[in-house]
Amino acid sequence: MKKILSFILGSIFALNLSISVANSAANEVRVAYFLEWPSPNLEDMMKKNYAKALGVPVKWTSFNTGVEMTEAMLAGDIDISYSQGLAPFINAVKANAPIKLIDVAMEYGMGNTTCVTSNASGITKANASELEGKKVAVPLGTMADYVFAKSMEIVGVDASKINVIDMVPEDGTAALISGDVSMACLFGGNSVQAATEVGSRLISEEEAEAAGILGIDITSVTNKFMNENPGMVRTFVEVTHEANARYNSGKSDLNSMAKASGMEMSKMKNTLDGFKFLNAEETKQSMENGNLSGFLDGMGTPTGNVDTSFLPL
């Protein structure tokens, strides 16, 4: 009996001690990023410029979704998430996750995040009300989800009357092609391309832009890392903005970027054409009373999760 008791007490004690002992000394910085989502700073990733600028090694880990990035940050395995989608970030802070938004990675027209109606369904913007009662594939909780809600507002359709099916973009495309859904909301160049082969965009890129549908990817950081290593956070943002400036002036090494993002050169250029990399002033503007702040307010995001103090102004 004593043995059992001491075993139980011992294991409880051990569990209590297993409080995440993260790298407070910051012997390395762990950054999350996306493959197939090119950005100028990937060149710096390849050339280890971040490590040089930060003075410690930088470990880059690729993720599939922004939700996974948040989970890894909460588990203490990632310090900085680069180009996390805004929608997953908002969901995370709504669930009280201790992460902060410190920079805008890029803004993009919704060329690569859009809703596509199938030609077979015969639905266009003009008769969009026919969507009510039909099946629509939407990856819930992502930027495409946001685009879906916004698009429905624009075409004047009651989104609650639509039969929404939760599908990742690849599956959504497959369902659109097979005719199982009338519309699929997608993100990612490959998926959108495949979908537009059998359908057309509900809202054209220009219309979407005019209506203020805009994709914003951000850089987020865990509170812990931010408090402990403010200098490193600042350097990270600075190097990123240097890379953006280099790209905007046409001096980026595209080969190295293509290699880092795992894309073909032509596809990457196409994707990059839709991206807008802001400079520090524009970023601050966007964060304080521009696109980003408008987006956050529109989604009912709790305040106090945006920090502009790390921008290299």
Add this chain to the structure above:
Amino acid sequence: MLTQFITILIIVSIIGCILYGRRLIKTEKVDAVFGNPERAKGGTHWVIVGASAILMLWLYYSWDIAKGFYPKSANELCQVAKINESLLGLKYQFPIEEREFKSTSIIKIENKNLKKIANEINKSPDLNDQQKTILVSYIDRTSKLIPFLTSEELIEIDTKIKIQEMTEQIKQLSINFQKKNYPFETDAQKNERQKLINEQGGWGIVTIDTGSGSIENTIEIPTAPQTIKGLKFHAAAKELSLINDKFFKLRNHNPLFKSSIKQLKDDIKAYRKSLNDSEELASDYAKNIVKIARRIEFASIYPPNALNEMQEAILEFDDLQNKEQGGLRLIDILLFPSGTIVASGATCSEQGSGRWLPKPSDTFNKFVLLSKPSVGYKNVPLLWIEMVDVSKMIGFFLPDWIADILPGEYPVHTKEGIVKDNFKSNVLKVVTGDFKLLKVPVPYGHIWDSFMRVFLGLMFGIIIGVPLGLFMGLNRFARGFFDPLIELYRPVPPLAWAPLIISVLGIDNSGKIFLLFMVSLSIMIISARAGASGTQLSKIHAAHSLGATKKQILRHVIFPNSLPEILTGIRVAVGMCWGTLVAAEFLAGTTGIGFVENVAKKYFQWEVIWITIIIMGLLGLLFDITLRKIIDKTIPWRGKG
């Protein structure tokens, strides 16, 4: 209240059951030796202990016990966490939580980096000697910047005064902090705070928007200080974060340092400009050296003894606030296992097991809410009843082409714009279920959908798998013909089919049921085959000699003989089907328990995730118990000969 009661009940029942168990051993008169199954019989009290232990673990690690017994502790700990957050940056400068001064570690790292670059430059075959000497001289100059910052003599009076000021502020705070009425709150402030407290509600409160039928996570921990003690910490945290900001704005830059770093930067800039395109490497190195210089510029590097007083003041305050916490520290350590409450700016959140393990009380409340048909999840209730006309079912079962093959034409509208039904269109109405009959209740909802998918997948597996398995066990052709096919497909994990499902079978139930069918089919075939080929030959001979036909032998000898194997196979298949269900519902989710879990994950709704897990466990158990009953009824001879 309920949590407190249950906690005490659990403790009492565990102790009681253990005592009872020990007494039972002493008084029991069973002369069974070790190894006799008799010894394992009975023991309901151990069932109670086991179940209670699980519940206790859940209550403890979800911090529900803390919530039950000390409902205000989260709020107070939140205020303490605010102090920790504002102190963190300052503390981090000193060897309090770290082994060395921040200045020390920065200097160490940067010296190492400089050495590394120098080595690289010296070894580089692509740089000429002239470039090497210039770059090395820059490195030298960069490393000489550090003594300008660490020298006691060079530190500016102004900087010293500012550090002194901050130290005084911390000391003043320590003095004030000890006073009973510390933040010196006025009545107006108190009223305002009271208003905030009333607005924010309690710990772990979940608000429900029944209008849109959604369940959202809300503030889990009230942030405005509820108690006097909390208020003290809250106010001190505010002051500290001001000091913290001030400290990080302060730079220990004296004129000597400023001029030499400016000189260095300008020199390197000029040098990089003078280089042509072919000397990019040298330019890169020069750029990296500037970066190190800039890091040194922005780091908080101070002379070794300049911050001693400040460090002491911080330590003193830290001690004070630790003392002030008193019993709260004990609660934090004992009742908030593996994690604690963490502040992030103005808000607080649970970090640790309390985060992903929702409190039983919250989970229960949310479950009650989800079960309400008007709320449900994503507009679909968990399990409810819908009145459906019988005609719909008739329409579902009768194929529509019955109407098409009848002679005649469908009615065409007349000039007056009237459509007159004829016999053919009336038949069409019947076969499509477009008429009214009596209504019967039909269950629907997430749980029902999941249940039906498993049930149908299993049924199809049994209907096809059992005859095929028996056939294969009895017939040379069938065995030879189907064996390679089955053996090839059997080891494939069912989820390997998943990428194909949507393209081939679409997004409706057929794809999900197909996945589950694939799972159950192989199991059913294998078990039926094993059952058929395992029939004792003597029984078949006996039946033969009594003049039984082939059909009779199959029906009365072989089938009953393989039933135990088949039923065991079904039990295994049910388990496997549940295992696959969640993944199957991840594809093209519309309804189902797996869909609920997947969506809840995206919105970090931990309670919902746990509810789905528990529901799946209970449903699996229900299936298994039903099967056990069926097994006991249909094959009472199992295991008895």
